[in-house]
Amino acid sequence: MVATDLFARRATLSRSVRLLGQFRFEQTDPDRFYGALAADTAALVGDLWTGTTGTTPAGVRVLDVGGGPGYFATAFTDAGMRYLGVEPDPREMHAAAPRTHRLTGSFVRASGMRLPFADGSVDVCLSSNVAEHVPEPWRLGEEMLRVTRPGGLAILSYTVWLGPFGGHEMGLTHYLGGRRAADRYTRRHGHRPKNDYGSSLFAVSAAAGLDWARGTGALVAAFPRYHPRWAWGLVKLPGLREFAVSNLVLVLRPS
Template sequence: MAVGTALFARRATLRRSIRLLGEFRFEQSDPARFYGSLAADTVGMVTALLGDDPTGRVLLDVGGGPGYFATAFDDAGFDYVGVEPDPSEMHAGPAGASGSGAFVRASGLALPFADDSVDVCLSSNVAEHVREPWRMGREMLRVTKPGGVVVLSYTVWLGPFGGHETGLAHYLGGGRAAERYARRHGRRPKNDYGSSLFAVSAADGLEWARSTGLLVAAFPRYHPRWAWWMTRVPLLREFLVSNLVLVLRPS
């Protein structure tokens, strides 16, 4: 196990998993609480995976959203740069959530940055929202310096959270789940299957990451360390991993 992965593994306790699971119920009702907690945990994960002092390291957050992550990474010492294609998302957070980070309106499929220009490239829960997630992954690798870290974390479609706000209805099919949501709520879901939500499997991500020759770790983001073995079991991982983290080191 790589040094950075081993450092994070010590943080991946059952207590942490229970705490994070408890915060998920506030995603819709109190997004500041939910995303603030998720941001703090993500900083801990990325810092451990980096395996070095984060001070002054340039971190590019692909799909950075409204800025909750910016504040947390800025406080940890990173030089934060967020990329977000949706202007409504960029301004969705409370005033001051963006900290002192820089923000760029752009697509993760064509990052407006030079090759080998950042130390860490992060994408948290974005891959399932783009039509070509591994094209985004290739862009993340392109802009990351040799010896840097790419952390791509996404929600697995067949896991319990694959349908996002449509709940477990996605097991009936993504289109059906979206239609059911629209009938019940009088509006389409924000994460609408086929336009802003897509079925991305754990197998797809692992196949792409392994094909690069740069994969150093793959594990379930919210599980305790003793449950990471699920990632290695085909089919089972599609239902139980829930959120897969791919860690790659460009060389």
């Protein structure tokens, strides 16, 4: 079985439309947005694990780098996986405390650039929408590979800078340039954006991610995270993929 076979069946146009509809609630109703994203991510990881190993993900230890305030922990635990979240910002770790009465999984405050775990200590290492927020995204990727056991999976998913969501809350103004967009946002809202270009947001391309992943010798799949299956071929088109892929998933299996 190909690693992506199971998830490809889930990657329908209706799923894409449903997830796209949730994005508008990120600021106004984070429970709705992150809850839906977390459930979809747990299904993605479970499908990739089964497609790669031929076994169910029940009991699999997942290390989530940049796991945030607990939405992903709940989704992965509900899916039968053992969840361990890593988050460097204590504000993010506690952001959802008023929302939930059932905090599941375990959490460690640490940087994804230097994970405090032994080599080959987890079955799956996941990073969802973190790479564009660190100045050295492929150092993050190397750390993910280091802690993933041989035969496990490292799954790195990130927002491509030139895609429509590359500017995050700055909207499409990032096409004017990152610093200009951040300054424009500041003038309009009276404060710097949470995802501030050059400090907490960086321009990461699809080409750079693919080059790094291929160089590791561990890449088993690369596809647009939110697109229907019939649009996955966009990853193979240099230039166009920078604008059309939006979010790139790199699936690696260390040996």
